[in-house]
Structure formats: C-alpha cells, structure tokens
Amino acid sequence: MKKRINTIINMIPPGAKKIVDVACDHGLIGIQAYNLDHIKAVICSDINDNALAAAKGNVKRENLDIECRISDGLKEIDKKEFDVAIIAGLGSKAITQIVKDSLPKLTNKKIIISTNDNLYKLRKFMNKNGFVVEQEKLVKENNVIYTVILYIPADFIEEELREEQLYFGPKLLSEKHDLLFEVIDNEIEKVDGILKILPPKYFIKQLRLRSRKAYLKRLKRKLS
Numbered sequence: 001m002k003k004r005i006n007t008i009i010n011m012i013p014p015g016a017k018k019i020v021d022v023a024c025d026h027g028l029i030g031i032q033a034y035n036l037d038h039i040k041a042v043i044c045s046d047i048n049d050n051a052l053a054a055a056k057g058n059v060k061r062e063n064l065d066i067e068c069r070i071s072d073g074l075k076e077i078d079k080k081e082f083d084v085a086i087i088a089g090l091g092s093k094a095i096t097q098i099v100k101d102s103l104p105k106l107t108n109k110k111i112i113i114s115t116n117d118n119l120y121k122l123r124k125f126m127n128k129n130g131f132v133v134e135q136e137k138l139v140k141e142n143n144v145i146y147t148v149i150l151y152i153p154a155d156f157i158e159e160e161l162r163e164e165q166l167y168f169g170p171k172l173l174s175e176k177h178d179l180l181f182e183v184i185d186n187e188i189e190k191v192d193g194i195l196k197i198l199p200p201k202y203f204i205k206q207l208r209l210r211s212r213k214a215y216l217k218r219l220k221r222k223l224s
C-alpha cells in the first residue's frame with residue numbers, strides 16, 4: 001500500500017495548503033498529507049459511516065487536527081475548504097461521477113486521482129472539462145498497476161487528446177514510463193483472452209479485436 005500512497009503524496013503540489021481526501025476510507029492518504037509542512041488543513045471524507053469511523057479512530061490515535069466528514073464525493077465540502085482534492089481507490093467511473101457532480105466547485109482546483117482500471121472515459125471527461133495532466137505516474141503494488149494523475153486547471157483552451165493518449169495517458173506516453181509496456185502487454189493478453197473464447201458467429205467483434213491487438217503491438221514497437 002505504501003508505494004501507491006507515497007506516489008499520491010509526492011504529487012501534492014508544494015504550494016498546496018488545504019487538502020480534501022475524498023473517499024478516504026481509513027484516512028491514510030489524508031493523514032500522510034497532513035504531515036507535509038506546507039499543508040495547513042485536511043478534511044477526510046467518505047460516504048460510508050464505518051469507513052469514516054475508522055478514519056476518525058486513526059486521526060484520534062495520532063492526535064491530529066483533521067476533520068472527518070460524511071460526504072458523497074464533494075457534495076458536503078465547500079469550495080473554500082480545499083485547493084487540492086484527492087480521489088483515490090475508486091473505479092474511474094465512480095471518480096468521473098464525483099468530479100461531474102461537483103464540477104463548479106472544482107474550477108481552479110487541482111485534483112489528484114488514482115485508479116487501477118481503464119481511464120479512457122475519465123481522461124476524455126477531464127480533457128473536455130478544462131483539466132490538464134500536469135503529472136502522470138504508474139505504480140505497481142501487489143501485482144496491480146495503478147495510475148496516479150495530477151490534474152491542474154487549464155489556463156488556455158486544452159488540445160483534444162488523441163485516442164492513444166486517452167487510452168495510455170499523454171505523459172506516460174511522452175515520458176515512456178517503465179510500466180507502460182506492461183500495461184500494453186496486459187491489454188494484449190486481455191484481447192487474446194477474449195479472442196480465445198469468442199464464438200465464431202461474432203465475426204465483426206473478432207475483426208475489431210484483431211485490429212486492436214495489431215495496433216497495440218505497433219504502439220509497443222513505436223515506444224521501444
């Protein structure tokens with residue numbers, strides 16, 4: 001768990017003062033963020049009573065001045081209470097929903113997101129809504145690869161990301177992140193797995209999957 005959380009903490013911009021740890025569960029991210037010198041206030045929030053009780057217990061044990069608050073996403077958090085929102089440990093669909101539900105609150109805010117599933121739609125949504133990828137990392141923990149992204153508000157009209165960037169991340173691609181090859185290999189393996197069990201009547205789907213596999217192999221060659 002340490003590697004992923006450390007990557008998230010390292011992405012908190014040095015100028016940040018107020019953090020909200022959305023979907024905090026045990027509050028480990030919020031607690032670690034609180035220990036940064038430049039952080040003046042942290043709110044740990046979660047939709048679930050039991051999760052929040054666990055966070056409260058940890059905060060109390062460490063004797064920290066962190067508020068723990070029940071909230072569905074950012075619904076109970078005021079715009080003035082944070083300059084960086086961290087939304088980690090959820091699927092990208094749930095993260096997108098949280099951002100969508102509180103979009104006006106997030107104007108001019110920085111957002112750190114982390115998930116281990118497909119980010120295509122989340123990246124597309126963020127791109128369309130004026131957020132720019134400032135940092136993007138992959139981290140492997142317990143054999144799972146997590147993506148961690150720091151989004152900042154765009155101060156210009158953001159270029160539309162290309163398909164390749166939506167799938168694999170603009171910075172991960174331009175920086176040729178070490179784990180990117182493994183991500184692409186995993187994707188190829190997934191496609192092979194589906195092809196193996198797909199009945200012959202799904203001919204069109206088979207064609208699409210084969211061309212996806214060829215594309216992924218080309219991408220790997222291009223990056224190496």
Ligand SMILES: C[S@@+](CC[C@H](N)C(=O)[O-])C[C@H]1O[C@@H](n2cnc3c(N)ncnc32)[C@H](O)[C@@H]1O
Pocket residue numbers: 022023024025026028029045046047048051071072073087088089090094098
């Ligand atoms: C796997 S934990 C993530 C903990 C921590 N953020 C991390 O990355 O290690 C997922 C947490 O998300 C919370 N959650 C799910 N949907 C939520 C929502 N809409 N708003 C707030 N919390 C939510 C769950 O209650 C659970 O505690």
